Amino acid sequence: xxxxxxxxxxxxxxxxxxxxxxxxxYDVTVYEARDHVAGNCYTERHAETGVLVHxxxxxxxxxxxxxxxxxxxxxxxxxxxxxxxxSKAGGTVxxxxxxxxxxxxxxxxxxxxxxxxxxxxxxxxxxxxxHNFEEQALSMVGRALYEAFFEGxxxxxxxxxPRDLPAAILKRLPLRFSYDDGYFAHRFQGMPxxxxxxxxxxxxNHPRIAVRLSTPLNPGxxxxxxxxxxxxxxxxxxxxxxxxxxxxxxxxxxxxAGDYQGCAVMNYADxxxxxxxxxxxxxxxxxxxxxxxxxxxxxxRACGPDDVPYYPIRLAxxxxxxxxxxxxxxxxxxxxxxxxxxxxxxxxxxxxxxxxIDVAEKFINADLADQRLGxxxxxxxxxxxxxx
Numbered sequence: 001x002x003x004x005x006x007x008x009x010x011x012x013x014x015x016x017x018x019x020x021x022x023x024x025x026y027d028v029t030v031y032e033a034r035d036h037v038a039g040n041c042y043t044e045r046h047a048e049t050g051v052l053v054h055x056x057x058x059x060x061x062x063x064x065x066x067x068x069x070x071x072x073x074x075x076x077x078x079x080x081x082x083x084x085x086x087s088k089a090g091g092t093v094x095x096x097x098x099x100x101x102x103x104x105x106x107x108x109x110x111x112x113x114x115x116x117x118x119x120x121x122x123x124x125x126x127x128x129x130x131h132n133f134e135e136q137a138l139s140m141v142g143r144a145l146y147e148a149f150f151e152g153x154x155x156x157x158x159x160x161x162p163r164d165l166p167a168a169i170l171k172r173l174p175l176r177f178s179y180d181d182g183y184f185a186h187r188f189q190g191m192p193x194x195x196x197x198x199x200x201x202x203x204x205n206h207p208r209i210a211v212r213l214s215t216p217l218n219p220g221x222x223x224x225x226x227x228x229x230x231x232x233x234x235x236x237x238x239x240x241x242x243x244x245x246x247x248x249x250x251x252x253x254x255x256x257a258g259d260y261q262g263c264a265v266m267n268y269a270d271x272x273x274x275x276x277x278x279x280x281x282x283x284x285x286x287x288x289x290x291x292x293x294x295x296x297x298x299x300x301r302a303c304g305p306d307d308v309p310y311y312p313i314r315l316a317x318x319x320x321x322x323x324x325x326x327x328x329x330x331x332x333x334x335x336x337x338x339x340x341x342x343x344x345x346x347x348x349x350x351x352x353x354x355x356x357i358d359v360a361e362k363f364i365n366a367d368l369a370d371q372r373l374g375x376x377x378x379x380x381x382x383x384x385x386x387x388x
Contacts, residue, residue: 002026002367008217009230011039012352013339015203016071017228020360022208029210031217033231036197037204040310041349043195048255049292051282052195056308057249057298058265058279059196062186063350069188071353076199078190079287083183089148089269096267097183098141098149099176106145113177120175136167140175152271157300158247158313165315191284226363226373230339232309233325233380241324244344245302246309252297260295275299312344322380329375336363336373344380 002025007014010032018028036042040056060083063069072078087096094102103109103116111119123142130136133154137146150170154162174185192199204211217223219236229236234244252275264283268275275297282290303309314322322344329337338359340347347355359377366373 004029004223004225005228006031006217006223006225007228007230009039009339009341010034010037010200010204010211010213011230011339012041012200012349013230013342013356014039014228015200016353016356017230017338017360018209019203019206020357021363022206024360024364025208027208027210028206029212029223030204031215032211032213033216035214037211037213038197038200040308041196041200043192043197045195046255046281046294049290049294051290051292051294052285052288053253053281053294053296054196054279054284055251057251057296057310058284059349060184060189060284061191061349062184062189063348064186064188065350065354066188068350068353068357071357072192072199075202076192076194079193080189081191081284081286082189083265084181084263085183085265085267086263087149087153087267087269093266094149095181096149097173097176098145099179099181101179101181103145103177106148117177130167132163132167133165133169134162136170137162140170149269152273153267153269153276155271156274156276159300159302193285193287225334227335228359229335229337230342232341233329233337233344234321235341236335236337237325237328241321241328243305244321244325245313245315245318246307247300247311247313248303248307249310250299250301252299254295254297256293256295257291258293260293309341312340312346314344314346326376326380332375333372335375336377337375338377343376343378345378 004027005021007018007028007030010030014030015037018030022028041059042055043052044055046053061072061078085096087094094105100113100116104111120141124140125138125142127135127139130139137150151162158165219238260280261278263280265277265279267277277298279296279298281294282288336359337343338356339352355378362377363373
């Protein structure tokens with residue numbers, strides 16, 4: 001049929017969808033509430049320093065999906081970048097995630113891999129089936145490491161006690177008995193040479209794509225063709241069942257001379273420190289040289305009606321509400337919910353790209369067969385799954 005298509009949101013999911021459908025012959029209109037494309041992965045040059053800044057927090061592209069890696073490189077050159085994170089706890093800086101270096105430094109020891117593994121086994125608590133984050137951490141690394149690196153940080157990040165969070169959060173963070181200090185273990189890791197914004201702009205640069213900035217698409221708006229909604233699922237229904245929980249972020253930017261912290265990201269594990277991490281943006285582009293530097297202190301809090309939602313909280317208490325929204329979504333026609341907000345899930349960037357490609361393919365096939373695409377191709381998963 002190749003009828004017109006409407007997409008709400010010019011972030012990564014919306015941009016990939018738009019490009020795939022435009023390449024397939026569809027006329028696509030993308031509505032974006034902000035005054036720029038690229039969503040939360042938006043990057044911009046800092047006017048005073050020239051440093052490329054991640055305005056809404058750090059975004060690092062990493063994947064084992066060769067097709068996804070090739071796809072993003074079509075729209076901008078990605079340069080090798082291996083992400084490393086450090087954590088300041090009790091006035092000392094340690095490598096994260098917890099590795100052999102972290103263990104030996106923290107305990108003032110010189111254990112080898114086998115000895116460290118035995119030591120952690122002996123000092124961790126015997127909890128056969130952890131029911132929450134705290135129990136998972138105690139059974140994984142023991143009380144000393146948990147209290148130093150996870151307890152205070154988790155309270156700041158999620159605004160609740162670790163025992164109120166599901167055990168599944170911690171499973172995303174590795175425990176290594178080696179000196180490997182890379183944060184990710186994926187085959188392909190990189191950073192776009194000129195930032196993410198030009199990559200998204202290139203995706204949307206197509207004669208069949210019209211982008212309307214500073215123009216939110218209101219649910220129920222009279223538009224032609226199928227709608228792909230990458231905004232918050234509860235917002236589509238005007239929060240008729242209540243507001244799903246999100247965490248939002250506040251940022252404090254500061255210009256300094258030279259090099260402030262020597263790395264891109266420094267976590268602050270101590271609960272008494274109000275921010276969760278400091279980002280020093282120029283370290284995301286080590287191929288550039290800048291005499292000045294831009295740092296960003298990041299603080300998490302509950303998301304209000306006028307805030308930008310970043311992380312779905314997905315506590316068990318919201319399970320019934322989420323299921324009602326899922327039911328309402330499935331009852332809609334000609335609307336498909338996509339992306340992190342549309343499916344109320346935490347998604348890494350590569351997964352956003354993969355899912356958008358898959359959704360576009362399924363829509364095209366359904367259209368060719370004169371069939372209707374459902375509300376979800378990738379449905380909201382277990383509400384107990386959370387990001388680390």
